[in-house]
Amino acid sequence: MVAGIVTASAVAALIGPPLFHDHLLRAGMSASASELAHVEQAYNEASFVSLAVALVIAVLCALGVTWYVAGRLTRPLAVLTAAAHEMGEGNYAARATVSDAGPELASLAEAFNAMAGRLGDAEQTRRRLVGDVAHEMRTPVATLAAYLDGLDDRVVAWDEPTSSLFRSNVERLARLCDDMSAVSRAEEGRLELRRSNVEVRELLETAKREVRSGFSTKGVRLELGQCADARVVADPERVGQVLANLLANALRHTPAGGEVILSATQSGGEVRLVVQDSGEGLEPDQLTHVFERFYRGDAARTRDARGSGVGLTIAKAIAQAHGGRLTVTSPGRGHGATFTLSLPVGS
Numbered sequence: 001m002v003a004g005i006v007t008a009s010a011v012a013a014l015i016g017p018p019l020f021h022d023h024l025l026r027a028g029m030s031a032s033a034s035e036l037a038h039v040e041q042a043y044n045e046a047s048f049v050s051l052a053v054a055l056v057i058a059v060l061c062a063l064g065v066t067w068y069v070a071g072r073l074t075r076p077l078a079v080l081t082a083a084a085h086e087m088g089e090g091n092y093a094a095r096a097t098v099s100d101a102g103p104e105l106a107s108l109a110e111a112f113n114a115m116a117g118r119l120g121d122a123e124q125t126r127r128r129l130v131g132d133v134a135h136e137m138r139t140p141v142a143t144l145a146a147y148l149d150g151l152d153d154r155v156v157a158w159d160e161p162t163s164s165l166f167r168s169n170v171e172r173l174a175r176l177c178d179d180m181s182a183v184s185r186a187e188e189g190r191l192e193l194r195r196s197n198v199e200v201r202e203l204l205e206t207a208k209r210e211v212r213s214g215f216s217t218k219g220v221r222l223e224l225g226q227c228a229d230a231r232v233v234a235d236p237e238r239v240g241q242v243l244a245n246l247l248a249n250a251l252r253h254t255p256a257g258g259e260v261i262l263s264a265t266q267s268g269g270e271v272r273l274v275v276q277d278s279g280e281g282l283e284p285d286q287l288t289h290v291f292e293r294f295y296r297g298d299a300a301r302t303r304d305a306r307g308s309g310v311g312l313t314i315a316k317a318i319a320q321a322h323g324g325r326l327t328v329t330s331p332g333r334g335h336g337a338t339f340t341l342s343l344p345v346g347s
Helices: 002-026 034-088 102-152 160-187 200-218 236-252 311-321
Strands: 196-199 221-227 231-234 259-267 270-277 325-329 338-344
Touching (some): 034 102, 200 221, 200 231, 200 270, 231 338, 236 338, 311 325
Parallel strands (some): 221 259
């Protein structure tokens, strides 16, 4: 407004009077006429009054527009600020509802709500992690403590069964520690990779050979489907770890008489290694959480049957370390699931 007032006043003072004087002369008024000065003075006063009134009206209009626009900005920002304070207090269910605030603030609110949702999911996963780890450790620790008390009281003898029990429980604790360490290294990108050009068929056949006995024991068919004649740039041991995990997961969730198909296709600059099963399948809400560490989709299963819940997390981290990705799709409960490992094509 200051810039507008200064500009309008300068233009009116410098351009208006000379232009008006020139028009009076063209209209036939003599330059020495006494009326000329009076007319020009009237013009200057009228211009000043008109400009002053216009500027006052402009200031009032500007204040009104400023109040309206500021209100549209401050109200949604206040809502966002309040939601952020609630999140800071630990309420991850807080959401910012912004309406009639323009596309920019609406996009900001959507991004904030998405972030709040992800933080809420992360907090739930953290709490579940603490509970799961405590549960996993409680049983072997309690068993070892009970047997130690029995040994101290000479109620239990140190024989082969006792030694085997101690060994199995210690191994269980060690396995839990290894799983937690592995998922930490994977998520922090500290995985060591020994890349080479590997034939896709060799990877699939090796993975099938390593898990064949488990499938035969349970009565689940493991078939090698379409296999692209291609090579990938990857660490064969790490990719084998991913495929072994995916196949073990498929076997775990496929009942006897079911089928698991292992295949590979090439599209553009990547090769897709696919593990498709005819097992239990996944609900839509499970698809977004299946790669979270310590996530278990079905709480009804026993923990021992489902493992520690970090295998898919590690598998996804390995895929990303290769510059690829690991995805999952499922038509729904009872219709199986399909895991796809995409890797860059080798030379």
